[in-house]
Amino acid sequence: MNCEICGSYCEKSHTVKIDETFFEVCEKCKNYGAPVESPPDLREHKSVKKLREEKFVGGNLPLEEISLIAEFGQAIKSSRAKKGFTIKELGQKVFEKESVMHRIELGKIEPSPRVLKKLEEVLGIKLRE
Numbered sequence: 040m041n042c043e044i045c046g047s048y049c050e051k052s053h054t055v056k057i058d059e060t061f062f063e064v065c066e067k068c069k070n071y072g073a074p075v076e077s078p079p080d081l082r083e084h085k086s087v088k089k090l091r092e093e094k095f096v097g098g099n100l101p102l103e104e105i106s107l108i109a110e111f112g113q114a115i116k117s118s119r120a121k122k123g124f125t126i127k128e129l130g131q132k133v134f135e136k137e138s139v140m141h142r143i144e145l146g147k148i149e150p151s152p153r154v155l156k157k158l159e160e161v162l163g164i165k166l167r168e
């Protein structure tokens with residue numbers, strides 16, 4: 040079988056429990072979870088991918104899945120100027136620090152998904168492709 044965590048082939052699998060989910064894993068990966076004595080109920084069986092998706096429930100999508108427009112910093116800056124907000128005011132509206140907002144506008148950092156959503160709402164612009 041192939042290990043459900045690292046994907047490598049292993050002769051003897053181990054059943055472990057991680058976050059209430061059972062996994063068939065190799066010798067190396069069994070330390071990631073708690074050992075299980077009896078075979079798991081297959082209905083409770085979930086893939087690692089599914090488990091990862093569930094970890095993001097609550098709106099915190101991984102950043103790589105969001106593709107920001109190339110000029111997001113410039114777009115934020117010009118929309119903010121049009122609305123007459125200072126960086127500080129905009130930061131307060133999206134619950135982000137002024138220094139962070141400044142770096143976002145310079146394109147040095149990307150806004151977190153939560154801030155991205157708030158920015159789009161507050162400024163009425165689309166920042167995603």
Ligand SMILES: [Zn+2]
Nearest residue numbers: 042045065068
């Ligand atoms: Zn493994």
